[in-house]
Every structure is written in structure tokens, then in C-alpha cells.
Amino acid sequence: MIYVILFFEFFKVGLFAIGGGLVTVPFLFDLSEKYSWFTAKELADMIAVSESTPGPLGVNMATFAGFRAAGIPGGIVATLGLVFPSLVVMILIAKMMDKYSCNTRVQRALDGIRPAVIALILSAGIEIARMAVVDLKAVIALVVFLLVIHFGKRGPIFYLALSAVAGIVFKI
Amino acid sequence: MRQLFNLFQLFFRIGLFTFGGGYAMLPLLQGELVKKRGWATDEELLDLYSIGQCTPGIIAVNVATVIGYRRAGVPGACFATLGIVMPSLIIILLIASVLTQFMYNRYVAYAFGGVRICVVALILNVIYGLWRKSIKDYFCAGVFIGALVLLLVFNLSAVWVVIAAGAAGYWLRGAAAK
Known part of the structure; x- marks a missing residue:
């Protein structure tokens, strides 16, 4: 059950965080208030760790937050949730781009x-x-x-x- | 199948060496896609970033998805996206579960100190190349300086900067064409 909530919550972050990694931060602060997965202070540490490890910031944050909430499967589910809206929206946009890019x-x-x-x-x-x-x-x-x-x-x-x-x- | 594996491998490598977010990924993408493979031009890469900036999701993931889709359709998009995400997944889970002291190690901190400065140098180098190629006239220079002022002085969100620049191009370039 927690996995469904994690997927759904990070799906929302992925859908509404327009403009890259650091934009996810306010959304994650909201999550820290709504659930007892991680505290605001842990989130601040998380940002520091994400900034100095490889990989896109937003993905690192989702993995870390998901892990805190529900262990390794939680990290995987949260990351997939975050990425899913990108996958769908960008495939649609790529199709449109092929059509309109010569306009x-x-x-x-x-x-x-x-x-x-x-x-x-x-x-x-x-x-x-x-x-x-x-x-x-x-x-x-x-x-x-x-x-x-x-x-x-x-x-x-x-x-x-x-x-x-x-x-x-x-x-x- | 082999192409899908190649896409996964390429973006895995890019994800592994991206320190500091989507824009820090640009020098890597330019090196692999434009210079080494010829899959895209500099202009196409910039267009992808402008779209990645204004659409939902993480910019790095958005760019990977589109490039994967262009090379090999929907499966390509999925494999490229998995590739870019996988290093984060492995490294962060390792750090969070086993290597909790890893980030506080002195030598790790020194190595990251060096890497961050290198990322700045790589970005500046890419900008120098893009500047020479893309800023061809006063209009481009004006948009560049205007965007920089809006971002750094007024702290305007990048999404609005892209939309404003698109509107400026649409109206002003249109007027010039007539």
C-alpha cells in the first residue's frame, strides 16, 4: 500500500515540477509535512548529498526520499513515479516536434x-x-x-x- | 535490441558522470551526441533543453526521453530514461543504506571539490562554443543579455524566461522578416 502512495505522490511531483531538479524541493517539503517519511532537516541533508553525487538532482532526491519512506523498494518505486510523467509527456511532445519543427x-x-x-x-x-x-x-x-x-x-x-x-x- | 542496449549504456554513462543537475549534463551530451556520434546538432540540443525546461519533470530525464524516442521509438525512450536514472538509483541507495559515512570522508570531499570546479569549467567551455555558433546578431545578443539579467538580477523562473524569449523571437523575428 505504501508503494502505491509513494508512486502516486512522486508521480505528482514529476508532473508539476516544471523546470528541473531544484524545483522538486518545495514539493518534497510538502511531502515531509504530509507524511512522516522524513523530516525537513533530513530533507536539507538530502539536498546536500544529492548535489555532490552523480545523477540528476531530482532523481537523487526521489530515490533518497523513497528509501527513507519504505526501504530499497520504496526508492525504486518513488523514482519510477517521478520519471513516468516525463516519459509520457516527452514522447507526445517528440511526436509533435517532428510534425511542427519545420513550421x-x-x-x-x-x-x-x-x-x-x-x-x-x-x-x-x-x-x-x-x-x-x-x-x-x-x-x-x-x-x-x-x-x-x-x-x-x-x-x-x-x-x-x-x-x-x-x-x-x-x-x- | 542492440540499439536499445546501446542507448541504455550511453545514458547510464551520462547519468553516472552528471554532477549537479540537468545543465551540468550538457557538456556530456554535447560530447557524446554531437561530437562523437553526430546524432544531433548543437541547435537541436538547445531546443531540447528549452522544451525540457518548460515541460513537467526533471530536465535531464526529459532530454534523455526525447533522444531515446528519436533513435528507437517508445522502447528507445524507455531504455534511455532507465539508463539515466539507474546510476542515481544504485548510488543513492548504497549511500543511504550502507555507506552512510561516505559523504563525510575527507578524500571524497576533496574529490568532489575538484569535480565541481571541473563542471564549472566544462559548462563555461560549452557556452564559449555555443556563443560563437548561435549568437550571430544583435537580436541574439540582446535576448542572451536580457535573459541573463532576468535570471540573475530578478530571479525570474526559467520557465518564464523561455516563454518570454520565444515570444520575443516570434514577434521581432516576424517583424524583421516582413
Whole structure:
């Protein structure tokens, strides 16, 4: 029974959280008040853990919350509930996109949206930088990474692994 | 079947190396989809993000679903989505159940310190490339700066920024075309 409630509650989060991981946070706070699955303080810890583990933030939060509520099966059910609305809505939208993407009106709107999305990406980068680039050592590391990435020929995963090693060696 | 497994594997890898949400995933997607495989162009990736931003659900999942669907229909969408979700599921369940002290380990913290800075550098690098390719005229530069001000100074929700930029493109580009 708890699994049905978990699936349904996270289905709602997935359906109404428009705009990515951190948007799920207020919904999860509501859940902490409605059920005794986890407290608001545990939720704050959860956000910290989600931010420094791999995977999309929203998915991490759902897995963690579901686990707290009903163990490992709870984590799986909550994650599936969260993802399900995306799956359905995005398949429908992908079908529509194939039909309308050549439409000149849609093209004009997308012309305006593309530069705005670049701004969105930059603001996400600034958000992470606020958390990560806190001292002189971090600034130097950022400049070095920028140069290595810009002039290097490897894929992003290589640099991410390298940066984890660099973090341990230089105690960033 | 093999294509479905490939999709799962690709998004599993992307999910495993995404630190810090959907936008941090963009450099990985660009590397794998645009540069390595040629499945999508930079513009298509930006369009996917704008749609992922304005539709229900987590942006990273939304983008994975559409790319999976394009490659292999509904089964492709399902496998791509499972792939992007699976690393989170495994890692978070491990941390929550067995490795409760994992996050407080000194060396883990140092490694994440390095990774976060690398994510910032990867994002800046992608933006530099996208800027040179996509900001072609004063209109684009204006929308870019306007969107940035709305986001950073006025803290406007990203959904509204995308809608406003779409309206600006629709009206202003339309006027220019006439």
C-alpha cells in the first residue's frame, strides 16, 4: 500500500515540477509535512548529498526520499513515479516536434529561445561556481581546468575523472 | 535490441558522470551526441533543453526521453530514461543504506571539490562554443543579455524566461522578416 502512495505522490511531483531538479524541493517539503517519511532537516541533508553525487538532482532526491519512506523498494518505486510523467509527456511532445519543427512560426520562436537557453546554462554554471569556487586555490584550479579543457582533445568524462584525482592530490 | 542496449549504456554513462543537475549534463551530451556520434546538432540540443525546461519533470530525464524516442521509438525512450536514472538509483541507495559515512570522508570531499570546479569549467567551455555558433546578431545578443539579467538580477523562473524569449523571437523575428 505504501508503494502505491509513494508512486502516486512522486508521480505528482514529476508532473508539476516544471523546470528541473531544484524545483522538486518545495514539493518534497510538502511531502515531509504530509507524511512522516522524513523530516525537513533530513530533507536539507538530502539536498546536500544529492548535489555532490552523480545523477540528476531530482532523481537523487526521489530515490533518497523513497528509501527513507519504505526501504530499497520504496526508492525504486518513488523514482519510477517521478520519471513516468516525463516519459509520457516527452514522447507526445517528440511526436509533435517532428510534425511542427519545420513550421516557420515555430522556427522564429526557437530563434529567440536558443540564446535564452545559453543564458540559462550560464546561470546554472554560475550557481555551481558559487558553491565550488570559494578560495584562491579554487580560482587557480578553474583557470587550469579551462585551459586544459579548451586546448585538450578528450571527452568530458576524462576531465571529470582527472579533476577528482586533482581534487584529492591538491586538496581542493 | 542492440540499439536499445546501446542507448541504455550511453545514458547510464551520462547519468553516472552528471554532477549537479540537468545543465551540468550538457557538456556530456554535447560530447557524446554531437561530437562523437553526430546524432544531433548543437541547435537541436538547445531546443531540447528549452522544451525540457518548460515541460513537467526533471530536465535531464526529459532530454534523455526525447533522444531515446528519436533513435528507437517508445522502447528507445524507455531504455534511455532507465539508463539515466539507474546510476542515481544504485548510488543513492548504497549511500543511504550502507555507506552512510561516505559523504563525510575527507578524500571524497576533496574529490568532489575538484569535480565541481571541473563542471564549472566544462559548462563555461560549452557556452564559449555555443556563443560563437548561435549568437550571430544583435537580436541574439540582446535576448542572451536580457535573459541573463532576468535570471540573475530578478530571479525570474526559467520557465518564464523561455516563454518570454520565444515570444520575443516570434514577434521581432516576424517583424524583421516582413
